[in-house]
Amino acid sequence: MSDDPNDEIRRLVEGWCDRREFKALARVLPSWIGNNGLTDGWSDLRDALKSAYGLCRHLPPDERDALKKLYVKIDIGLRCR
Numbered sequence: 793m794s795d796d797p798n799d800e801i802r803r804l805v806e807g808w809c810d811r812r813e814f815k816a817l818a819r820v821l822p823s824w825i826g827n828n829g830l831t832d833g834w835s836d837l838r839d840a841l842k843s844a845y846g847l848c849r850h851l852p853p854d855e856r857d858a859l860k861k862l863y864v865k866i867d868i869g870l871r872c873r
Contacts, residue, residue: 797862798824801841804855816851819844831870838866 796841801824823840827833841863845856 797837797866800858800862801837804839804858807855813848813851816848821846834866834870838870840861841866 802818805817805821805824807813820837820840823833823837827837841859844851845859845863848859849856851859
């Protein structure tokens with residue numbers, strides 16, 4: 793996983809677009825695109841990733857694992873600020 797969460801999120805979103813994973817896209821895309829780079833934007837993105845992880849159990853295991861790693865990584869980053 794890259795140091796920049798956006799690289800991994802981009803990879804997930806592109807795969808979901810190709811497969812038309814609308815449920816996952818609906819959860820993550822608004823917060824990812826709308827991320828203002830401030831604490832509240834990262835917090836919203838973390839919550840969206842966590843929501844997608846919980847609600848999109850049909851996703852492949854590697855994508856669910858990536859979602860979890862991403863929201864944990866962002867959460868750790870928020871706590872260190």
